[in-house]
Amino acid sequence: MSIVFSIITQKGGVGKTTTVNALAASFNKLGNRVLCVDMDPQGNLSFSTGADSNDSPTVYDAITGRVRVTSCIQHTSMTDIIPSNILLTGAELEFTGKNREFILKNILSVVDDKYDYIFIDSPPGLGFLTINALSASDYVIIPMLPDIFSLQGLVQVYETIEYVQKASNPELSIMGILINKYNKRSKLHKEALGTAQMISDNLDIPIFNTNVRNSPKLAEAHSLQTDIYSYCPKCSGVKDYDKISTEII
Numbered sequence: 550m551s552i553v554f555s556i557i558t559q560k561g562g563v564g565k566t567t568t569v570n571a572l573a574a575s576f577n578k579l580g581n582r583v584l585c586v587d588m589d590p591q592g593n594l595s596f597s598t599g600a601d602s603n604d605s606p607t608v609y610d611a612i613t614g615r616v617r618v619t620s621c622i623q624h625t626s627m628t629d630i631i632p633s634n635i636l637l638t639g640a641e642l643e644f645t646g647k648n649r650e651f652i653l654k655n656i657l658s659v660v661d662d663k664y665d666y667i668f669i670d671s672p673p674g675l676g677f678l679t680i681n682a683l684s685a686s687d688y689v690i691i692p693m694l695p696d697i698f699s700l701q702g703l704v705q706v707y708e709t710i711e712y713v714q715k716a717s718n719p720e721l722s723i724m725g726i727l728i729n730k731y732n733k734r735s736k737l738h739k740e741a742l743g744t745a746q747m748i749s750d751n752l753d754i755p756i757f758n759t760n761v762r763n764s765p766k767l768a769e770a771h772s773l774q775t776d777i778y779s780y781c782p783k784c785s786g787v788k789d790y791d792k793i794s795t796e797i798i
């Protein structure tokens with residue numbers, strides 16, 4: 550049985566893909582069998598992990614039943630991954646019937662015994678694709694930036710998770726809020742962290758003890774399609790994600 554994590558929030562550009570990439574690298578390094586699932590039509594995770602999403606079957610082919618899920622898994626030098634591309638945008642319109650929130654869960658059940666951990670990247674937004682990710686998951690991680698816009702979105706994310714817990718996945722637990730691109734010397738970031746703490750106390754959502762620092766090497770590794778541990782094993786972002794992995798375990 551694998552443990553499934555989805556990384557979600559409606560905010561764009563806050564580190565969902567970076568978190569999936571880093572956690573997959575970290576858990577792979579520890580000798581686990583890891584599968585990543587790219588549920589974002591932007592395909593950023595597919596690119597950063599070196600998967601081909603142009604000429605190979607993708608998660609769209611798997612959920613529409615065109616290709617067996619096992620045939621959609623690619624084994625890159627970084628991780629196993631089911632890639633995604635822009636075709637996934639059409640899935641929401643194709644699936645309109647009952648049980649449409651379980652489409653991803655159903656295909657992952659086929660490979661459940663082959664992996665220890667499955668990490669699902671999701672698009673910005675809280676729509677059909679994100680609901681599918683949450684319905685297939687044991688745990689959810691919510692990345693956010695230490696700023697007012699991310700804070701404003703937290704309650705909405707929480708309400709979506711509550712909805713899924715009631716409607717389709719009562720087993721879903723919130724692993725925590727992950728503060729990304731944190732600068733401990735910034736007064737604004739410290740204040741945002743304090744507010745996030747207050748919101749998390751009210752909603753009873755944990756915040757990871759480790760904040761991920763701004764670490765441009767992470768972005769470089771993604772654009773070079775390189776494993777962060779080969780590219781910058783000692784950079785601050787890698788050290789922080791190592792600590793996050795330890796907290797998760």
Ligand SMILES: Nc1ncnc2c1ncn2[C@@H]1O[C@H](COP(=O)(O)OP(=O)(O)OP(=O)(O)O)[C@@H](O)[C@H]1O
Nearest residue numbers: 561562563564565566567673730762763764765768
């Ligand atoms: N800790 C960090 N330090 C430096 N750069 C980072 C960090 N985290 C993320 N980035 C960079 O910020 C940008 C946005 O990150 P990322 O793509 O992971 O966000 P996202 O939430 O997945 O975005 P989207 O909503 O578009 O899917 C990327 O260029 C990424 O490389």
Ligand SMILES: [Mg+2]
Nearest residue numbers: 565566589593
């Ligand atoms: Mg992303």
